[in-house]
Each structure stands twice: as C-alpha cells, then as structure tokens.
Amino acid sequence: MPSNSLSLPPELYLLVLSYLPDIDIRSFSSCSKACRDLTLPYLFRSLKLCDASLAAFRFGGTFHHLRSKVRHITFNNLNFSDVLQTITLARQYCTFLHLFPHLSSLRIRFLAIIELRSLLPIMILSRISKYRFYRNLKKLSLECTRLPRSDWIPPSSDSTPIWSRKDGGLIIQAMGMTLEELRSTELTFPEGLEEAAIQDVVYFDFEKQEKGLDNPYLFFTLSTSTLKSLKITAPGIAMHLRPANAQRPVFPAVEDLVIRLESGFGERHMADIALQFPNLRDFKIDTSHNSDILMETYAGGWRFKKARRVRLVWPVDIWLPSFDGKVETAILDIMVQNWAASELEEVEFVKRKKFWLGNTFNACKFTRDEGRRWVRTTYSGQSCDLGYD
Numbered sequence: 001m002p003s004n005s006l007s008l009p010p011e012l013y014l015l016v017l018s019y020l021p022d023i024d025i026r027s028f029s030s031c032s033k034a035c036r037d038l039t040l041p042y043l044f045r046s047l048k049l050c051d052a053s054l055a056a057f058r059f060g061g062t063f064h065h066l067r068s069k070v071r072h073i074t075f076n077n078l079n080f081s082d083v084l085q086t087i088t089l090a091r092q093y094c095t096f097l098h099l100f101p102h103l104s105s106l107r108i109r110f111l112a113i114i115e116l117r118s119l120l121p122i123m124i125l126s127r128i129s130k131y132r133f134y135r136n137l138k139k140l141s142l143e144c145t146r147l148p149r150s151d152w153i154p155p156s157s158d159s160t161p162i163w164s165r166k167d168g169g170l171i172i173q174a175m176g177m178t179l180e181e182l183r184s185t186e187l188t189f190p191e192g193l194e195e196a197a198i199q200d201v202v203y204f205d206f207e208k209q210e211k212g213l214d215n216p217y218l219f220f221t222l223s224t225s226t227l228k229s230l231k232i233t234a235p236g237i238a239m240h241l242r243p244a245n246a247q248r249p250v251f252p253a254v255e256d257l258v259i260r261l262e263s264g265f266g267e268r269h270m271a272d273i274a275l276q277f278p279n280l281r282d283f284k285i286d287t288s289h290n291s292d293i294l295m296e297t298y299a300g301g302w303r304f305k306k307a308r309r310v311r312l313v314w315p316v317d318i319w320l321p322s323f324d325g326k327v328e329t330a331i332l333d334i335m336v337q338n339w340a341a342s343e344l345e346e347v348e349f350v351k352r353k354k355f356w357l358g359n360t361f362n363a364c365k366f367t368r369d370e371g372r373r374w375v376r377t378t379y380s381g382q383s384c385d386l387g388y389d
Contacts, residue, residue: 044070045069046074049077075090075093084174086111090110100133103133106141108141108142111145112144117200119183142197142219230251233260255279257283257284261313270297281309285313292315301338302344326351333366
C-alpha cells in the first residue's frame with residue numbers, strides 16, 4: 001500500500017471499511033500496526049461465541065474495550081451429542097450477552113432432540129429478552145438440527161414419556177426452568193426485524209399475531225411491516241403447507257424469500273405465497289431430495305410480477321416414486337417465454353437427487369441477453385453448492 005495512505009482523513013477510511021467484506025478487512029489489517037489499529041472495530045463486528053472469545057471480551061480481557069463494536073453474534077458449538085452439555089453452554093452464552101450492548105444481529109444454531117426443538121430456544125430467548133439490545137435486533141436466526149433420540153437416550157421398552165424418566169429430569173434441571181414454565185412462557189420478539197431465518201419444520205398456515213408467541217419459530221410474524229428477508233429451511237424435513245385462511249399476515253416489505261416445501265405443494269400454494277409476499281425480488285423454492293412438484297403448479301401463469309431472480313423446483317409431468325420424470329427443457333423454454341411480461345432477469349429450475357455417493361442436482365437456467373431474449377443453459381453440481389444446507 002502507498003506509504004502516505006494512512007495520512008488520509010480517518011473518516012475516509014471508516015467509510016471505505018464499512019463497505020468491505022471481512023476477508024478484505026483482515027488482509028488490510030495485516031499490512032501494518034497502524035492498519036490493524038484502524039480496522040480493529042471492524043474485525044470484531046461479527047463474533048462467534050466460545051470460551052476463548054468470552055474470555056477476551058470479559059472485563060479485563062484483551063478486547064473488553066471493543067465490546068460496543070460487536071454487531072453480530074453467533075451461538076457456536078451448541079452441537080454436543082450430550083444435550084446436557086448443549087444446555088449448559090447455551091445458558092453460559094445467555095449470561096454473557098449483556099457484554100455487547102449494541103448487537104443488531106443474532107444467530108442461534110443448535111443440535112437438539114425433538115423434545116427440545118422448541119423448548120431450548122424458549123429457554124434462550126426468555127433469558128436474553130431482558131437485555132437492552134434485544135428489542136432493537138434487526139436480524140434473528142433460529143437454526144435447529146435434529147439429534148436422533150437414540151444418540152443420547154437409550155431406547156426404552158416402555159412408552160413412558162421422556163419427561164417422566166430420569167433423562168427428562170436431568171434436562172429440566174439443566175435448563176433451570178420447570179416444564180410448566182417453559183410451556184407457558186409467552187415470548188416477546190423484536191418487532192422491527194428486517195431479516196429472519198428459521199431452520200426447522202414450520203407450518204405455513206401461520207396467522208398474524210398481535211402479541212407474544214408460544215412457538216419461537218414464528219417470531220417473524222410479529223414483523224410484518226419491517227421484514228425484508230425470510231429464509232425457512234429444514235434439511236431432510238419438508239416444510240408443510242395447509243389451506244389459506246383470512247388471518248394470514250402479509251409481508252409487503254419482503255423482497256428476498258427462501259422456503260423449503262413438501263412434495264404436495266401445488267398451484268394454490270403458489271397463489272397464497274404471491275398474496276402474502278407481493279413485492280418479492282428474489283425468490284427460491286427448495287424441496288427435500290427426491291421430492292417432486294408437478295408441472296401444473298406453474299400452470300396458473302407467473303404471479304410474482306416484481307421478481308427479478310427466481311430458483312424453482314424442476315417440475316415433473318407425473319409423480320412416481322424413485323422416477324426421474326422431470327419435464328423436458330423445451331417445455332420449460334415455452335413456459336418461461338410466456339412469462340415475458342414480468343420483470344424476470346433469471347429463472348432457474350433445479351432437480352435434486354440423492355445417491356449413495358452423495359447428493360447432487362441438475363439445473364436449467366434462463367437468463368436475459370442484451371436484446372431481452374431468453375438464453376438457456378444446463379448444468380449440474382453438488383447439492384451443498386445450492387446454499388440451502
């Protein structure tokens with residue numbers, strides 16, 4: 001870098017750094033001590049909680065003076081096969097979140113048996129909702145990965161519920177709340193959220209809520225006027241859909257939507273989504289491996305008139321188990337041509353496959369050329385590259 005570059009006004013550097021990705025900021029910080037001093041607030045604007053990071057930001061720690069600079073926190077390492085360890089660490093994280101008064105983004109990732117899929121986030125959110133930063137959060141993610149019960153709780157020869165067994169008692173003791181308290185807790189959520197991400201089964205018949213919730217995964221329904229981005233995924237488990245009802249909320253500000261659906265998804269569901277999210281710009285639909293959507297799903301015409309980029313499930317003519325019957329690309333070509341009146345710039349159809357060697361996908365993409373004509377390309381890859389899992 002030029003030797004006199006650090007003589008530039010600090011305000012100019014701060015403006016430039018605010019637009020750089022983390023990888024570029026780290027590279028810049030390694031140039032000199034002066035560069036590192038200048039970039040410190042940006043290097044620690046995003047933090048993954050662990051024993052080392054908590055020690056560094058406690059009073060007297062190496063970075064305790066930078067606590068007010070932290071804007072995003074991820075609950076890290078909540079992935080023990082022993083759920084008691086996960087609960088203990090989650091409570092520890094909650095205890096120390098008050099160290100970061102200006103948080104605007106929180107990502108909670110955890111591994112849990114099915115009995116804890118809702119109770120663990122209820123425990124976490126009921127604790128941190130008392131902190132000053134909570135009501136001002138702009139982004140919240142709840143990401144649950146299912147832990148098979150047999151990985152932690154030995155199979156029982158009787159049908160006694162887990163909460164009536166020793167294992168359940170240990171869990172309740174670790175959580176510090178009785179089962180009745182957990183189930184009766186009415187959660188409050190930040191009402192000004194702009195981004196929400198959920199990784200678990202969510203029934204898409206949610207109704208508009210006016211106050212607290214008992215289901216932590218529906219927190220986004222309290223931010224209908226401010227939410228701009230919504231992502232709902234559940235690896236290996238499809239998202240369920242039910243008939244529309246008059247109380248469904250409308251999200252006029254959402255421009256980016258990602259949802260994972262079950263194979264029963266049809267034309268009426270597409271119409272429901274268009275009504276609830278009328279101003280989408282980026283829209284992605286995913287299904288579980290080997291789940292199909294019939295061609296008739298798209299037969300009602302293109303309803304998302306403001307969408308620019310979409311990724312859809314490659315449809316089939318007829319649904320048959322274990323049969324790769326996706327429609328021909330020529331048929332997709334005709335259908336996309338009929339969507340010409342919209343603002344679409346890119347349309348992608350994806351078909352996922354599951355093999356013993358790994359999970360793959362085939363895709364057919366349509367993009368506009370300079371003459372606004374559609375150009376078709378096909379390709380394939382690994383499912384992990386799709387960005388859902």
